[in-house]
Amino acid sequence: MSGPDTESLVIPEPVEPEVTALGPLPDEGSADRGVEIYASGINGALHRIPKVRCVTLPLLSLDLSLVPWRPTWPRIKTISLTFPAGLEFLPPKRSDRVDQPHAEFVSVKVPSEAGAVGEAAAEKPAPEKRATRVKPPAEAISIEDRLFYLLQPPLETWLKGQELIMPFEPFPYQYEGIAWLFSQKAALLADEMGLGKTMQTITAIRLLLRAGQARRILLICPKPLIPNWQREFKAWAEELPVVTVEGDSARRQMLWTMPGVTILLANYELLVRDMEAFGEAPPQFDLMILDEAQRVKNRDSRTATTARNVPRKRSWALTGTPIENRPEELASLYEFMEIIPPRATPDLRQLTTLAKKFILRRTKDRVMKDLPPRLDRDEYLELAPAQRLAYDAAEKDGVVQLDAMGESISIQHVFELVLRLKQITNFDPLTGESAKLERVEADMEEIAECGGKAILFSQWTACIDWLQQKLARFNPLIYHGKVPNHKREPILKQFKDDPKANLLMMSYGTGAVGLNLQFAGYVFLFDRWWNPAIEDQAINRAHRIGQKSQVIVTKFISKDTIEERINRVLDEKRRLFAAVLGEGDATNVSLSLNAAEIFGLFDLKARHGKGTRTIGPEAPAA
Amino acid sequence: MTANGKQEQLRLGFLTAIELPDKGFIGGLLVTNHCGRPLEFQCTVPVRPNSTQEILYGPTLSAFILGELIGATLVEKAGVKPQLILTDREQILELRNHISQPVALVESNSQRDNDAASKQTTLGRQIIRFHPAHSDDESTVSRDSRQIPTDADLQEPFERVREALQETLRSGALR
Numbered sequence: 136m137s138g139p140d141t142e143s144l145v146i147p148e149p150v151e152p153e154v155t156a157l158g159p160l161p162d163e164g165s166a167d168r169g170v171e172i173y174a175s176g177i178n179g180a181l182h183r184i185p186k187v188r189c190v191t192l193p194l195l196s197l198d199l200s201l202v203p204w205r206p207t208w209p210r211i212k213t214i215s216l217t218f219p220a221g222l223e224f225l226p227p228k229r230s231d232r233v234d235q236p237h238a239e240f241v242s243v244k245v246p247s248e249a250g251a252v253g254e255a256a257a258e259k260p261a262p263e264k265r266a267t268r269v270k271p272p273a274e275a276i277s278i279e280d281r282l283f284y285l286l287q288p289p290l291e292t293w294l295k296g297q298e299l300i301m302p303f304e305p306f307p308y309q310y311e312g313i314a315w316l317f318s319q320k321a322a323l324l325a326d327e328m329g330l331g332k333t334m335q336t337i338t339a340i341r342l343l344l345r346a347g348q349a350r351r352i353l354l355i356c357p358k359p360l361i362p363n364w365q366r367e368f369k370a371w372a373e374e375l376p377v378v379t380v381e382g383d384s385a386r387r388q389m390l391w392t393m394p395g396v397t398i399l400l401a402n403y404e405l406l407v408r409d410m411e412a413f414g415e416a417p418p419q420f421d422l423m424i425l426d427e428a429q430r431v432k433n434r435d436s437r438t439a440t441t442a443r444n445v446p447r448k449r450s451w452a453l454t455g456t457p458i459e460n461r462p463e464e465l466a467s468l469y470e471f472m473e474i475i476p477p478r479a480t481p482d483l484r485q486l487t488t489l490a491k492k493f494i495l496r497r498t499k500d501r502v503m504k505d506l507p508p509r510l511d512r513d514e515y516l517e518l519a520p521a522q523r524l525a526y527d528a529a530e531k532d533g534v535v536q537l538d539a540m541g542e543s544i545s546i547q548h549v550f551e552l553v554l555r556l557k558q559i560t561n562f563d564p565l566t567g568e569s570a571k572l573e574r575v576e577a578d579m580e581e582i583a584e585c586g587g588k589a590i591l592f593s594q595w596t597a598c599i600d601w602l603q604q605k606l607a608r609f610n611p612l613i614y615h616g617k618v619p620n621h622k623r624e625p626i627l628k629q630f631k632d633d634p635k636a637n638l639l640m641m642s643y644g645t646g647a648v649g650l651n652l653q654f655a656g657y658v659f660l661f662d663r664w665w666n667p668a669i670e671d672q673a674i675n676r677a678h679r680i681g682q683k684s685q686v687i688v689t690k691f692i693s694k695d696t697i698e699e700r701i702n703r704v705l706d707e708k709r710r711l712f713a714a715v716l717g718e719g720d721a722t723n724v725s726l727s728l729n730a731a732e733i734f735g736l737f738d739l740k741a742r743h744g745k746g747t748r749t750i751g752p753e754a755p756a757a
Numbered sequence: 758m759t760a761n762g763k764q765e766q767l768r769l770g771f772l773t774a775i776e777l778p779d780k781g782f783i784g785g786l787l788v789t790n791h792c793g794r795p796l797e798f799q800c801t802v803p804v805r806p807n808s809t810q811e812i813l814y815g816p817t818l819s820a821f822i823l824g825e826l827i828g829a830t831l832v833e834k835a836g837v838k839p840q841l842i843l844t845d846r847e848q849i850l851e852l853r854n855h856i857s858q859p860v861a862l863v864e865s866n867s868q869r870d871n872d873a874a875s876k877q878t879t880l881g882r883q884i885i886r887f888h889p890a891h892s893d894d895e896s897t898v899s900r901d902s903r904q905i906p907t908d909a910d911l912q913e914p915f916e917r918v919r920e921a922l923q924e925t926l927r928s929g930a931l932r
Contacts, residue, residue: 208804211830214930216798217837266913278928285924286917288793292910345794 216282219347222397266291267310272318273492284318293342302370305334306680308502313338315495317346320449321472323428325496328455328672329506329653329679333364336424336453337371344375344397349421351397353445356426358402359645362624364426365400380405384412391418403430407441419446425471428452434467434478443471455675456668457494462486469493499678507685509678513702515694518560519568526559526696534737549733553697560693561598561662571661571691572605578689579609582657583637588630589657591640592673594664599640602661610635615642627652643673653681660690663698667705700736767791767901770839770858771914772831772849774823775922781805782819783931784827785918788837791904793914797837800922801827802931824851832856841898843885845915850888859894861885863911881909 266289271281287293290310294301305313309331316322316339326332343349356364361379368377380390380401387409390399399420401409410417423445425431431439431452450472458464465486469475474493481489499506518526533552537544562569575591582589593599596615603611610633612626630639631654639646639655643664655677664670670690678686692698769791774784785800804822806814814821828849832842833856842852842860853860864884878885878895880902887894905911925931 204809208826211804211826212802213799213830213834214802214925215834215836218795218797221794278925278930281924281928282798282921285921286787286795286798288789288795288917289913292793292913295906295908 214278216279216286218283218286221345221347222350265307265310267307267314269314269318272320274320275318287317287346290314290342294338301338305338306331306502308497309335309338312495312497313342316451317342319451319493321451321474321493323452323454323457323468323472323494325454325457325494327496327498328675330497330499330502331680332453332455333367333426334371336426336451337368337375340398340422341372341375343422349449351399351420352422352424353399353401353420353447354424354426355401355403355406355442357430358404359620359623360426361400361402363650368398380409384409388412403438406445407437410441410445417445421447422449422451423447424451424453426453428454428468428471429456429464431471432464432467434470439467439471443477455672457496465490506678506680507682509674509686509688511688511690514574514689514691515699516570516574516691518693518696519563519570519573521566521568522559522563522570525563525565526556526693529559530556530697530737537737546733549737553701553733553736556697557662558595558598560696560698561593561595562601567605569605570693572602574689574691575602575659575661576606578657578659579606579638583609586634587637587657588655589638589659590646590652590655590673590677591638591659591661592643592646592664592670593640593661594643595662596642598661599642602640606638609638611638611640612636613640614646615640616645618645630655641673643669646673646676650676651679651681652676653679653683656682656684656686658686658688660688663690663692663702665701697736704732704736767841767904768796768837768839769793769905769914770832770835770842771911771918772828772842772844772852772860773846773915773918774827774849775919777803777926779805782822782827783922783926784823784831785922786828786831786835786839786842787914787918787921788835788839789914792906793909795917797835798918798921799831799835800925800931801830820848820851823848824853825855828852828860829855832858840901843911843914845912850886853888853891853894859887859891859898861887861894861898863915865912881905881907881911883911885911 268289269284269287271284275281275284290313294305312324312326312331312335316324316335324332324335326335340349340352343352354364365377365379368375375398376396377398377400378390378393378396380387380399382390387405390396391409391413423442425442431442433439452468452472454468457468462483463480463486466475466479466481469481469486469489470477470479472493474489475481517523530552533555537548537552540548558564561571579589581587591599591602591611593602596617599613599615603613612630614623614626618626626639627650630636630652639652653676658674658677660670660673664673674686674688678688692702767790769789771787771789772784774782776782780803782805783801783803785798787795788797789795804826806818806822811818823846828842828844829852832839832852838858840858842856842858843863844850844852844860845863845865847862850860850862861880862885863880864886878887
């Protein structure tokens, strides 16, 4: 058979069709043209006889058309998230620093079957440590925001890496606190005193800076705590540059606005003063932190108003006592945190709901199982004879005078009497007799003998000065509001380092907050503050993380005096107070006396319908 | 080393995928620095083979989808290019045939004993294994890997990637 090119196809000659003429025969002319016109008018061209000829055509190809199938896939869509570049800081220079061991490839022997068990055991990786992950906050809605938090490494890894060196391993609850703060735009860290709010805050700041979430941070604290924060920053984040706002007005203005400043540290007083000077254009911050945030509990105060007006992206508040007097005080803190509208007055249920979301509070009982115990002993003392005489006379005269005042009596009058009587329970101003002093001397003999250290708190600086003379043989150090700021740090250092300095005497106002004195094993409350929350703050200077031994707390209460009556009222209130922040957490609630209770101390009745007004000195401002 | 004398930081890519019932695979690539801090994250929409593809690719299908399709796409689209890609799925090792960077499988403890016959190396706390056809990868990576702490857990970032993939799925962003 020849190929298709040589094959021919012969088209057969068609058969001449027979035409049946239905119309007239064509005339001559038409015949010449070879076209017949029928009578019906149909063109006879269709009837034209085809000319037939033979042509040779190639055969059709037998090659079947194939349908090729290629494994094509549509282009895959992706979703992308780029993490912001964080600030890089030079690591601190440390001569004694030992570099972390680094990995090198090590050939691993293939375990033989026989030795598999033993060698596998030897090669077992280190036991898995707990991993604290950052969780996206509830208000993070966009997928980018949520992934940002989800993809951060576990804090244990992050803080152990070469980037962030931690001087000490944080406790698990502290890791949780750091992770929580890191993810919160609004946060109130309300851990009980001594649980390390400062460290958690500093570490969360480090992480924010590293993760590119903040570049300019403002930290406000009471003035006496400035050195404390400086010290803690140096201890926990040596690489972070901290600038303290201080100096004259011009210098401060420069510091507030100086570019390139990462962390600005200022006290409340300067915040108020300097922000007013900025007027409508205050400096802006990525994060603003209020330490001892109960300072803004009164939402109408200048401090609170000024703090709220500072432009910022994140707002954190730190306090061990978020509620000092009334749960409503939380509203002012919430307003600073911008989680309630201005002037909003949330009810108790709303406060509690918001607390679950925006407050993190842990108590020592719950998290510090390993912290040495704190042993409280209420020391009921009989007044010394001269003291008793002076006390009874003063109380009798005072009550008589109050009674004689009739309707003109005010809370202030009663309050003055309470103060006078309390002072006599400390010591008799005429004879200098003091039952409390005798007990302190006896205890201090033992404490000094064994090289221990004690802290003594009193409400009055005059009392502290008086005690300094009486207890001179124990080399007491004084730390109260009348001690100039520049002398305070050296005093604390001497108390820590000087083995002969066994006693530090402090006022509640100056010494109750922010200081780390965990090397002291004894605390004396020479007289009692009006609010056990403040007393707890004072005690926790010693009973805090780092404390190696138990802390013995002695609270002096003079029998059959106003002190005993006040103590009874406060105990009763403590039992009755319903804590907003959780069952059994009564360490932060206010137990301050109100007017009716103060009048009741002397069996007087509150006048002028002011029975619910709280009286007493302001909570100790630093 | 960079021009200014500073050692360039090692960038690691943690690449893994999850399989969704009736929806195929979605893959995720987390690029971190040597300490595990995230620099970039990429994930794919679900990739599902049809029945023809399943028949034609046979047992090589998952290596093709995970390595060549998902892996190569993620690496190609990454703005921050990883210098070493780690995976916890063996099929993704196939990716090495399509990119120039080394790809290593981070062995789980159970795999470790089973793969006793092959050559193993350690990185951080884990044993890793390279593509058998690219034996030079080990020496290429060895120099930079010194930046990785010896106690680094290289399995952990895969957990983050999986969580992120689940979160992305829940959000509906992959529809």
